[in-house]
Amino acid sequence: GQNIDQPTEMTATEGAIVQINCTYQTSGFNGLFWYQQHAGEAPTFLSYNVLDGLEEKGRFSSFLSRSKGYSYLLLKELQMKDSASYLCAVRNYGQNFVFGPGTRLSVLP
Amino acid sequence: SAVISQKPSRDICQRGTSLTIQCQVDSQVTMMFWYRQQPGQSLTLIATANQGSEATYESGFVIDKFPISRPNLTFSTLTVSNMSPEDSSIYLCSVPLGGTGGLGGGYTFGSGTRLTVV
Numbered sequence: 001g002q003n004i005d006q007p008t009e010m011t012a013t014e015g016a017i018v019q020i021n022c023t024y025q026t027s028g029f030n031g032l033f034w035y036q037q038h039a040g041e042a043p044t045f046l047s048y049n050v051l052d053g054l055e056e057k058g059r060f061s062s063f064l065s066r067s068k069g070y071s072y073l074l075l076k077e078l079q080m081k082d083s084a085s086y087l088c089a090v091r092n093y094g095q096n097f098v099f100g101p102g103t104r105l106s107v108l109p
Numbered sequence: 110s111a112v113i114s115q116k117p118s119r120d121i122c123q124r125g126t127s128l129t130i131q132c133q134v135d136s137q138v139t140m141m142f143w144y145r146q147q148p149g150q151s152l153t154l155i156a157t158a159n160q161g162s163e164a165t166y167e168s169g170f171v172i173d174k175f176p177i178s179r180p181n182l183t184f185s186t187l188t189v190s191n192m193s194p195e196d197s198s199i200y201l202c203s204v205p206l207g208g209t210g211g212l213g214g215g216y217t218f219g220s221g222t223r224l225t226v227v
Contacts, residue, residue, distance in 0.1 A: 033215060042201055045215030087151060095140050099152040
């Protein structure tokens with residue numbers, strides 16, 4: 001079977017750091033993706049990991065451990081505009097994606 | 110990176126009718142994907158639209174209900190047929206950011222079609 005788990009909701013304070021975890025069990029693995037989705041909008045690509053380790057892109061970093069079936073998205077210097085849902089998605093072999101349920105992040109002043 | 114124009118952005122339809130959603134990409138892409146996002150939920154892949162051949166459907170989705178066309182490398186349509194209130198959802202198309210369908214990089218989404226069936 002295929003299963004991706006993420007926390008349903010998280011709350012953090014403006015300026016802080018937050019880590020959103022994702023664990024997965026899928027029939028194949030060809031990359032893990034993180035997307036940001038604001039309410040009423042389409043998802044926007046944030047990051048992509050295919051090898052173990054940390055990928056950094058400005059205020060956003062994503063980590064992957066394939067042996068543990070684990071990833072996290074790290075958001076630094078949180079801003080109010082970061083309030084959104086964050087979706088973890090695993091690409092199986094080929095181009096099929098399995099999306100996690102998403103984590104709704106609320107950034108408070 | 111590839112840019113997608115998706116329409117309509119929203120529609121309210123009567124039960125039993127059909128709606129066709131269009132996605133136009135500004136560059137040639139080998140693969141296009143159609144997703145459904147039900148209220149408050151994450152994305153579920155409906156099918157992969159292949160140019161020159163039939164679409165590949167995921168478990169739980171069938172061609173009779175969701176026929177797909179892919180006449181060329183920049184355009185695809187998804188039809189939601191014989192609609193019922195359970196089909197009320199957001200439908201999105203997606204293509205590789207780089208447009209080539211390679212294994213690297215992220216994917217971009219159309220702006221979505223919010224469908225309400227009454």
